Amino acid sequence: MSIVVPTYREVENLPYLVERIEQLRAETGIVLEVLIVDDDSRDGTVEQVKALNRDWVRLTVRTDERGLSSAVIHGLGLASHQIVIVMDADLSHPPEKIPQMIAALEAGAEFVVGSRYVAGGSTDASWGLFRWINSKIATLLARPLTNLRDPMTGFLAARRASIEPALCRGDLNPIGYKIALELIVKCRFRNIAEIPIHFADRRHGRSKLTLGEQLRYLLHLRRLFAYKLFHRR
Numbered sequence: 595m596s597i598v599v600p601t602y603r604e605v606e607n608l609p610y611l612v613e614r615i616e617q618l619r620a621e622t623g624i625v626l627e628v629l630i631v632d633d634d635s636r637d638g639t640v641e642q643v644k645a646l647n648r649d650w651v652r653l654t655v656r657t658d659e660r661g662l663s664s665a666v667i668h669g670l671g672l673a674s675h676q677i678v679i680v681m682d683a684d685l686s687h688p689p690e691k692i693p694q695m696i697a698a699l700e701a702g703a704e705f706v707v708g709s710r711y712v713a714g715g716s717t718d719a720s721w722g723l724f725r726w727i728n729s730k731i732a733t734l735l736a737r738p739l740t741n742l743r744d745p746m747t748g749f750l751a752a753r754r755a756s757i758e759p760a761l762c763r764g765d766l767n768p769i770g771y772k773i774a775l776e777l778i779v780k781c782r783f784r785n786i787a788e789i790p791i792h793f794a795d796r797r798h799g800r801s802k803l804t805l806g807e808q809l810r811y812l813l814h815l816r817r818l819f820a821y822k823l824f825h826r827r
Contacts, residue, residue: 595626595696596754597679597689598669600662602633604683605642612646614689619650622693627652629672630683631665662748663768663776670757679751680773681708686718686794687749694789695751703787704756707742707774708749714790715744732811739818740778743788750774757781769814779818 597615601608612628619626628651632639643653656668666680677696681687687708695706709715711733717726729746736745750773760766760780768776777783 595624595677595679596673596675597626597628597681598666598673599628599630599681599683600665600669601630601635601639601683603635603637605635605637605639607683607685608639608642609646610685611683612648612651618689618692626650627674629669631656631669633660633665663773666773667766671761673754676754677751678754681749688791691789691791698787698789699751699753703785704752705778705783705786706751707744707747707786707788708791709744709747709788710791710793711743712788712790717793718795720795735815736775739775739822742786745775746772747774749791769810769817772811772814775818779822
């Protein structure tokens with residue numbers, strides 16, 4: 595299993611994330627690699643990964659481009675295992691749920707997401723009404739593309755073989771943060787499973803969600819609607 599973790603100024607969170615993944619690795623015996631794709635944070639990430647000294651943790655620093663979604667695509671291209679997981683570095687996504695996501699793939703799902711909005715899912719109490727409303731509006735806007743309860747999630751799993759055709763064609767060119775929508779539309783996933791998760795608030799650092807990112811999300815939706823319209827099978 596390859597776990598792709600895009601980062602930008604997340605150095606304080608990385609030791610905690612690696613510790614939890616290491617515990618999962620010890621408890622389950624899953625053979626895995628962690629691919630950290632960093633957008634030239636210059637915050638000590640390089641030194642921190644070296645200090646962690648885990649041969650199953652690999653760091654790639656990008657200096658020619660930035661963006662969470664493009665970092666994910668870069669990481670997917672580096673993955674060496676058949677199952678790929680994408681998750682944030684800020685500890686909002688629980689790695690302990692990964693075995694359930696793998697089980698869903700093995701049961702026949704093409705694509706699996708960690709969901710806040712299915713039965714058993716939840717968000718941190720500190721989220722607040724504004725963030726909840728913002729998330730719900732974004733979900734409604736995406737409804738013509740997918741009926742997922744939580745298409746805004748960045749915690750996802752798929753088989754590498756199901757993503758490689760879109761990667762090889764160069765079809766994946768997301769704008770902003772919503773990589774799940776890009777993969778659902780461009781890889782034409784139909785059988786999608788949602789695994790309930792508790793979405794925790796970040797432990798360290800600042801949220802990357804800004805007004806600019808919200809505007810980029812609208813642009814991303816427009817491009818995905820156009821793609822779906824002109825690339826029907």
